[in-house]
Amino acid sequence: MGERETWMTEEFGASHEGAVEVVLSDGSVPEPVYFDSGSGSAGQRVSQWSVYDGRPRIPRAAALRAVCSCGWKGSEQRLDWEVISGRDLAEAGDGQADACERAWDTHTAAVEASTIPLPDTITMLLEQLEEEIDKLAKTSPIAAVRAARRTEITAEHVGYWAARSTLHDLTPGQAAAALGLTERAARSELARLGRYNPYAG
Known part of the structure; x- marks a missing residue:
């Protein structure tokens, strides 16, 4: 897995680490994108959703979805590339990414509700x-x-x-x-x- 933005709660930590996952048009999840540092040192592997914009040698995201380290996956948030057109994906897909984070928030709330209650x-x-x-x-x-x-x-x-x-x-x-x-x-x-x-x- 490459570097990407993740979310955690203080109580559950890495047991429920959330992130936005990219889904391609065929339903698969792309490999991390490798960016060469150009300085002779090791490059960087990135899985951040906003890099999958279809530029040369990089797949184009068809949808985003929330995922959790526990295995839970949220519903897909489709990306309309006719609407996105030439805009930067980080800006154009911000609404879908926010929806993913809200879905993960709902998931962690359900996890909390399933735990042993405190008096x-x-x-x-x-x-x-x-x-x-x-x-x-x-x-x-x-x-x-x-x-x-x-x-x-x-x-x-x-x-x-x-x-x-x-x-x-x-x-x-x-x-x-x-x-x-x-x-x-x-x-x-x-x-x-x-x-x-x-x-x-």
Whole structure:
């Protein structure tokens, strides 16, 4: 895969990394485009949707669609090249690209809705804590740093036994579904919180 703009949420990270994917007129997905640096060093492989404008040796995009690293794909957003004419694709296809991002937003909202729900009291306390530390940072940044460190320490304490209990009670697949992560990411997160080596034994 070449370089391209991607989207992630803070909670789900690379487990649900979104991007705009190009679809050609035959329904296939093109290979990354290689751009020679011209300086003798290695060139650049690019998959950014806006480069697929049909210039010499580069395929022309027929449609754009949102994709996610979890395997989800959104509906195709067709490109009308008669309307696009000689305009730059990055500008002419901006509406379709925005529609792709909105589709991915809807997808991640569905992922969040499928995760284990948190009690309202916990959600409210977390939001209040964030607000209070933000306010503190305006008057005493160093005190806000201390508060952030104390929050991390608290998370480490409660997360240790929670992760260990989860490891005992749930399969990796069940834990991943509850957290909205891939199994690999869920294993890594539980190992981090539970302070154990996921590859041991």
